[in-house]
Amino acid sequence: MNPQHSRPDRPLSINVVLATCNTDKVRELQPMLDKVSPLLRVWSLNDLSLRPEIEETEPTLEGNARLKAEAVFSLVESRFSWLIVLADDTGLEVDYLEGAPGVRSARFAPVPEGSSPTYEENVTHLMKLMSGCIKRTARFRTIIAMKGRVPTSEGKAASIEETAEGRIDGSITSERIGKGGFGYDPVFMPKGMNLTFAQISMEEKNRISHRALAVAEAAGRIRDILVRYGISSTETETGTLP
Numbered sequence: 636m637n638p639q640h641s642r643p644d645r646p647l648s649i650n651v652v653l654a655t656c657n658t659d660k661v662r663e664l665q666p667m668l669d670k671v672s673p674l675l676r677v678w679s680l681n682d683l684s685l686r687p688e689i690e691e692t693e694p695t696l697e698g699n700a701r702l703k704a705e706a707v708f709s710l711v712e713s714r715f716s717w718l719i720v721l722a723d724d725t726g727l728e729v730d731y732l733e734g735a736p737g738v739r740s741a742r743f744a745p746v747p748e749g750s751s752p753t754y755e756e757n758v759t760h761l762m763k764l765m766s767g768c769i770k771r772t773a774r775f776r777t778i779i780a781m782k783g784r785v786p787t788s789e790g791k792a793a794s795i796e797e798t799a800e801g802r803i804d805g806s807i808t809s810e811r812i813g814k815g816g817f818g819y820d821p822v823f824m825p826k827g828m829n830l831t832f833a834q835i836s837m838e839e840k841n842r843i844s845h846r847a848l849a850v851a852e853a854a855g856r857i858r859d860i861l862v863r864y865g866i867s868s869t870e871t872e873t874g875t876l877p
């Protein structure tokens with residue numbers, strides 16, 4: 636079948652493909668992208684029935700986010716005329732551990748080959764390495780890489796390659812506090828707060844977190860791209876972002 640005939644997009648829609656199957660991430664991203672422009676149609680990998688195994692082999696968050704964006708772009712570009720793929724990578728960077736676990740945040744605790752550590756095991760490993768240590772500063776950092784193809788006002792195709800970043804500084808507590816959140820939340824206390832990420836509501840976390848900041852920057856970049864290429868002519872048309 637001619638791939639043109641199976642394309643699910645309309646001529647004037649820009650398809651935003653989120654390079655994730657994680658429904659929590661999709662729930663967080665969708666409303667912010669919906670505010671950018673009515674021309675955007677947001678798809679997750681689940682919506683496209685894709686479950687690619689992309690190995691995160693790069694030594695940096697930026698490298699891994701780009702690698703994911705490129706891999707997913709290659710997978711889906713024949714389905715859409717105009718598209719922007721968004722891929723994210725997040726890491727916890729602890730100063731005492733010279734930036735570790737960083738890109739290895741999901742795979743930090745040593746476990747038998749072929750298996751992955753649980754959140755619980757990763758936190759226990761971190762606590763062990765930091766036992767008795769005074770310097771406890773750390774930060775969460777999220778990078779969102781974007782790779783896309785959008786129409787110019789002359790009807791040509793322009794390639795998009797950008798990254799957005801969000802970070803939140805804080806410290807690692809000496810024991811787990813709080814029951815909410817996931818991952819390293821029970822031991823991460825944002826600077827200026829007396830509560831860990833596991834003690835605040837999901838709404839509050841989604842307002843201040845590394846991921847929320849990166850998503851807001853990515854949404855702003857998409858808005859700028861739409862204006863730059865004359866796809867949406869004014870900032871009013873593309874909505875107001877927080």
Ligand code: ITT
Binds near residue numbers: 655724740757820846
């Ligand atoms: P993907 O399949 O979407 O890549 P992932 O688990 O690798 O899922 P991330 O790159 O977002 O997800 O995060 C890597 C690890 O960092 C994750 O497994 C958690 O342990 C930790 N992490 C990320 N965001 C966090 C948050 O908001 N709070 C606590 N820990 C977080």
